[in-house]
Amino acid sequence: MTLQETNFFKEFCNTANNMYQHGWDERNGGNITLLLDKKEIEAVSDVTKVKRSIPMIFDASELAGEYFLVTGSGKYFKNIKEAPEKNIGLIRVQENGKNIDLLWGLEDGAVPTSELPSHFMSHIARLKVDDKHRVVMHCHATHFLAMTFTHDLSERELTRTLWQMCTECLVVFPEGVSVIPWMVPGTNQIGEATAEKMADTRLIVWPFHGVYGTGRDLDETFGLIETAEKAAEVYTFVQAQGGVKQCITDQDLLDLADAFGVTPKAGYLN
Ligand code: 2HA
Ligand code: ZN
Numbered sequence: 001m002t003l004q005e006t007n008f009f010k011e012f013c014n015t016a017n018n019m020y021q022h023g024w025d026e027r028n029g030g031n032i033t034l035l036l037d038k039k040e041i042e043a044v045s046d047v048t049k050v051k052r053s054i055p056m057i058f059d060a061s062e063l064a065g066e067y068f069l070v071t072g073s074g075k076y077f078k079n080i081k082e083a084p085e086k087n088i089g090l091i092r093v094q095e096n097g098k099n100i101d102l103l104w105g106l107e108d109g110a111v112p113t114s115e116l117p118s119h120f121m122s123h124i125a126r127l128k129v130d131d132k133h134r135v136v137m138h139c140h141a142t143h144f145l146a147m148t149f150t151h152d153l154s155e156r157e158l159t160r161t162l163w164q165m166c167t168e169c170l171v172v173f174p175e176g177v178s179v180i181p182w183m184v185p186g187t188n189q190i191g192e193a194t195a196e197k198m199a200d201t202r203l204i205v206w207p208f209h210g211v212y213g214t215g216r217d218l219d220e221t222f223g224l225i226e227t228a229e230k231a232a233e234v235y236t237f238v239q240a241q242g243g244v245k246q247c248i249t250d251q252d253l254l255d256l257a258d259a260f261g262v263t264p265k266a267g268y269l270n
Helices: 007-021 038-042 116-129 142-150 155-165 188-197 218-240 250-260
Strands: 031-035 052-055 067-071 088-093 099-105 135-139 203-206 210-215
Touching: 007 031, 007 067, 007 088, 007 135, 007 218, 031 116, 116 135, 116 188, 116 210, 135 218, 142 210, 142 218, 155 218, 188 203, 203 218, 210 218
Parallel strands: none
Antiparallel strands: 031 067, 031 135, 052 099, 067 088, 088 099, 135 210, 203 210
């Protein structure tokens, strides 16, 4: 089986396309990295040779030998489905953690996403708390991004509003959302701040920029961002319609958590 024939490859391209269709990944906005099971790679016939080695600004020795499907730096989500070989790549982290080997794709000298340090630090942080973790996804989810201009940026208040906007939010992200300060993207600093939050949340807001979501597979991670983004969209409509007149109460949310067997982040409900 070739790489492009695998389900995970097709799902990766379809997910990027869906994100583009939602308007979350304009131009070169957004990036995805998918940690692969070594067994999945062994079944692939056309990724045995190293095409190129690429240096990194981050020491990823904790991920040495791991394989990832990654989006390319400066590449457009819009074009991934049409020409995956130019816009995404299959990489493996070298044993020294300082370089990566390119095994497939990223043709014409392309390199992995500029957010690779943030992604790798996030993978390391999530794997420590969930051995089934696989996906890091960044995008510029429109309404969620807009909310960072108008809503209180406290993690508790932002989480509470999202939980109140759609009944399913508490069930999908009971641990809430995290927020970091505005920072320059692509740096180790923003990666460290993001990864620190990944210890107890899967959804991190980068104010005035976008969101980071993580999960066990592409669908779950996309669904996490999609759910929060939907709540942010509802919030936008509610504000435009003149603000909240009535909403889900804290007791309702507690009953919901009980019914679905989830534990809301401590201290977030009254
Ligand atoms: O990859 O979205 O944050 C482009 C970006 C950087
Ligand atoms: Zn971005």
